Amino acid sequence: MEYERFEQVPSRGAQLKERTQQYALLMRLDRPIGILLLLWPTLWALWIAAEGMPRIGVLLVFVLGVVLMRSAGCVINDYADRAIDPHVSRTRERPIASGRVEPNEALKLFAALCVAAFMLVLFMNSLTIMLSFVGVALAAIYPFTKRHTYLPQVFLGAAFGWAVPMAFAAQLGEVPQAAWLIFIATVLWATAYDTIYAMVDRDDDIKIGVKSTAILFGELDRVIIGVIQALLLLTLLVVGVQLKLGGFFYLGLLVATGLAVQQQRLIKNRDRDLCFKAFLDNNWFGMAIFVGLLLEYGI
Numbered sequence: 001m002e003y004e005r006f007e008q009v010p011s012r013g014a015q016l017k018e019r020t021q022q023y024a025l026l027m028r029l030d031r032p033i034g035i036l037l038l039l040w041p042t043l044w045a046l047w048i049a050a051e052g053m054p055r056i057g058v059l060l061v062f063v064l065g066v067v068l069m070r071s072a073g074c075v076i077n078d079y080a081d082r083a084i085d086p087h088v089s090r091t092r093e094r095p096i097a098s099g100r101v102e103p104n105e106a107l108k109l110f111a112a113l114c115v116a117a118f119m120l121v122l123f124m125n126s127l128t129i130m131l132s133f134v135g136v137a138l139a140a141i142y143p144f145t146k147r148h149t150y151l152p153q154v155f156l157g158a159a160f161g162w163a164v165p166m167a168f169a170a171q172l173g174e175v176p177q178a179a180w181l182i183f184i185a186t187v188l189w190a191t192a193y194d195t196i197y198a199m200v201d202r203d204d205d206i207k208i209g210v211k212s213t214a215i216l217f218g219e220l221d222r223v224i225i226g227v228i229q230a231l232l233l234l235t236l237l238v239v240g241v242q243l244k245l246g247g248f249f250y251l252g253l254l255v256a257t258g259l260a261v262q263q264q265r266l267i268k269n270r271d272r273d274l275c276f277k278a279f280l281d282n283n284w285f286g287m288a289i290f291v292g293l294l295l296e297y298g299i
Contacts, residue, residue: 023109026078026095027071033280034074037193038160039066040286041186044293045167048178048243052297058170061120066163068120072113073139073159079106080143088204114139127169135162150216153198157190181239188232192225193282196267199275222267229260236289245296252292259285 028034042062046054078085078096085097095101114136121132138159146152161183168179191213198205198214199221205212217224233253240249259281266278 022095022100026075026101026106026109027113028074029071033283035067035070036283037190037286038070038163039063040283040290041161041182041189042066042163042167043290044286045164045179045182046171047290047293047297048182048239049168049171052294054171057123058167061123062163062167062170065117065120068113068117069135069139069163072110072117073142075106075110075113076140077143079103079110082106084208084210087208088201090201090204124170125173127173127175128166131162131166131169131175135159135166138162146210146212148211150211151213152211153191153194153213154187156194157187160190161186178239178243181235181242185232185235185239188228188235189282189285192228192232193279195221195225195228196263196275197279199267199270200272200279221270222264225267226264229263233257233260245293248295248299249292252288252290252295255288255292256285259288 024030046059046062050058078094081091082096082103085091085094091097096103096106118132118136121129138155142152142155142159145155149155164183164186165175165179168175195213195217198212201210202212202214204210206215213224214221233256236253236256239245240253263278263281266274266281
């Protein structure tokens, strides 16, 4: 007896699982370093604004918001780089670059993530809601800056740092001077660590015409990163003095200073793997500052 042969078609469940996996990769949920680098300054701001006792609702909204907006930023970044990523060894297997996710799908996912984040913000006060529009604009603009300016790392810092005034607004209903100092510190920090990250792709970026601070700084990259790190630490020191913080905060700042020195050692010879390790080590930098604040307000 002959049997008619049918092409095996994946079940709806299998198709849904596969799309979910691709969207998770597109949002970089498998690489949480970006979430952590956005989370730490947000927590700095919340702990300072609330003097160590942030409201649970505000804390939950901002932690979830960090995950959603970082994911949205990754999606729109890959959409913006869809013609570039296939030519870069580190990025050619990303979902859009490899053709596993269509550009229109990515735009819909970006919109859905932004809407979800905005729904969370609606639980906050009106000032926080108004500030959130600037945050979305910065997240959407950042990926396109690398085509028109050598300072995309500064725009990334502004996008990441905008969570700081929002956190103060949510907790206090206003944005005091200390919030803007922490915002400046976050911009400086992101500029430093993302320049280190850009050093990994500098050769590929030069070939395909993508701009970055790593290219702009050239042979002075390590020196300028060191200057930025010094300004970052000085800004945080000013925050501590202005808010009359005590020894635990300065201990955290001292640990962070040691980590910044270690990053300079790692990038000394501009080795790609060591530059990437230096970038990853910024998670510990952010954690050191937060632990200092946690102990300062908790003990």
